[in-house]
Amino acid sequence: MTRRRFADLRTALAGLDSLPGELVRVREEVPARFGVSSRYARWAGTPAPPPTGPGPAVLFERVRPPSGKPGAVLMGLYGTRARAAALLGLTPAEMSHRLLEAVAAPLPPVRVWDAAPWDRSPRPVDLGQLPIPVLTEEDAGPYLTLGAVLATDPDTGVRNLSIHRMCVRGPDLLTIWMVPGRDLDAAHRAAIRRGRTLPVAIHLGLGPAVLLSSCCPSALVPPGLDELAVAGALGGGPVELLPCRTVAGEYIAHAELVLEGELLADRMPENPDGPHATPEFLGYQGRAHPLLPVVRITGIHARSGAVLQAVSGPGYEQSVLLGFGMEAAVLGRLRRLGAPVRAVHCPTAGGGQLMVVVQWEEKRSPAEDALVPEACATVLEEFRMAKLVVAVDADVDPESEADLWWAMTTRLQADHDLLVLPDREGFPLDPSQSPACSPALSAEGRTAKAVFDCTVAFAQRARFRRPRFTAGMPASPPVPLPPGAPPLR
Structure with missing residues (x-):
């Protein structure tokens, strides 16, 4: 892949289309319930159960929801470290350094007012018409697994963009799991103290810089620093924001699908019928929470031919997304200690964390x-x-x-x-x-x-010398791969 940064999901997919083996398009119609996850499982990678391994991004072009017309679902865009970094014009080894630079010199987002360039149109407020995958038969229901929530803290005025698991509990209702004490939870509590709901915009399908920035830990992006400003610096241009149509908030202009709504004071069970939620990134079936906050959806709009991006709980993709930010945070901390560290790597076997x-x-x-x-x-x-x-x-x-x-x-x-x-x-x-x-x-x-x-x-360095092989010899011709073999990573 050439060293080019892709501003949104559309251009990223177009870039992959020209590269053999990097993007697979599944044109047959598959059901949202198990159809996407069962077909993608062989490419998900550890900690998904074997047999599995690294593979291409997979675009399911016709995923059938419970009601409504089939839509597109993307899995595995960040399924290898090389592909994830290349979407930003980088190598995996450069990612930590670039993230630290972006945090040190953030580029704030800009408000725009014309949505016409993004060819957006309203959709019915009915989550059952979206091709939201159900991953396993034990899942509590359809889950938004890469829904990036944008909200502004009413006390501090600071935006937060973060990814949360959200379970569909009705045509316009989602439960949402927020880590207690983190930025979105703090903003929600601030709104409740004021007797208000918290306006939110949930994005499904974002550009690489924005999505990767939303996954960074607080040790790298501290409270008070806007993740969108980090994304602007990482992507080489400010993120454009548009005003929401149904709530007093804003959304990212290039997003494929946007669910506008309110984070309520109400709570409901994540799964009233059983103990399980959806598979977690460490490789085990998740446990359902007895009570979670509720998001009421007030509006849905999408780009023409919108692609809903999702992730399969355990697997390389979620570990890669979490790992890059963790690596940068650890590298920055060790360097502040004066430690002579060359690199930090968070393997997918540890969930990137x-x-x-x-x-x-x-x-x-x-x-x-x-x-x-x-x-x-x-x-x-x-x-x-x-x-x-x-x-x-x-x-x-x-x-x-x-x-x-x-x-x-x-x-x-x-x-x-x-x-x-x-x-x-x-x-x-x-x-x-x-x-x-x-x-x-x-x-x-x-x-x-x-x-x-x-x-x-x-004192023992002389005992542990690895052999050095002579440089300058002509390279051996590449060994041809059998037809249909996946590309080497």
């Missing part, structure tokens, strides 16, 4: 032997989601699972290089973070954390 690989520059003194575990322990203490940190040297590829296991096998002695931090605040979606799995844990959502120091001691 729970496992962190830190690649160190070549050690310059014996003092850095102690600095490595100390700095890694800081990551575990300051980033609640982080559960495991693996430290490697500059000669180890942090994105290669084989290289990581090789380094762990040949450079780690468990009695010396393994540091355990017991009973720390963790993340309850990991089912092992429970006293039922370890009596040493004091409560649900607590966990033991660990640093695996796979770096070579300064």
Whole structure:
């Protein structure tokens, strides 16, 4: 893929269309209930259950909703790190640095007034007419899995754009799960204190810079910083906003589908009929919440031929979206500590959050032997989601699972290089973070954390030299792939 940034989802898909193997179009009609998820499962990637692996973005052109006409659903656009970064004209190794630059020099959005360039038209306020996928037979119902919610805090005036799981509970009703204390929850509580509802715009189908910025953790994009300003800097131009039609809010002009509505004070069960919600990004079936806030939809409008973008809970895509922001946040923190860190990688096996690989520059003194575990322990203490940190040297590829296991096998002695931090605040979606799995844990959502120091001691560097093969030899001709084989990643 050429080094070109794509401003919206349409241009991103057009760019992929010209690249063999990057975008698959499914033209047969499939049902929204299980039809999308069952076909995409083979490409979802770990932590989806095997057999699965990295694959193309998949555009289902005719997905049949419970009522209404078939519509398009996109899965897997960010299903590989290379493709996700390339949509912004970057390589995966450049993403952390570019995100840190965007946070340091944000570009605020701009208000525009003419919606005509986006060819938008109103839709009936009936969620049953949208091709919202149901992923498994245990799901509570159709879920918006990549719905990016834009709202403004009535106390601070600061916008927030964030992705939340939302379950369809009626023609105009959604339940929404918000992490307590995060920006959208704070804005909702501020509106309730004022005796008001909170106007929201839910976007389905956004440009890469906007969607990736909405997934950044608060450790990277702190409260008070507008995610849309980060997206503007990341995408190379300000995000354009239009006034909502039915609520006192605004929406992102290039979005494929927009659901306008109000976040109410009312609450209802996420699943009144059972214990499950929808699959979570760590690979397990999600648990339904007994009571969640409710969004009442007041208006729906869409671009002509709108594409509804969704994600399949566990899989590479959600891990990639979460991982880039986590990597930038950890890299920035370690650099502020003065640690000589070359790169940070959050593997998809850890959901892009729970496992962190830190690649160190070549050690310059014996003092850095102690600095490595100390700095890694800081990551575990300051980033609640982080559960495991693996430290490697500059000669180890942090994105290669084989290289990581090789380094762990040949450079780690468990009695010396393994540091355990017991009973720390963790993340309850990991089912092992429970006293039922370890009596040493004091409560649900607590966990033991660990640093695996796979770096070579300064004094022992001569014992661990990897071979260097002669450069300058002519390249071997590529081995042809069999017909229909997926492209190499």
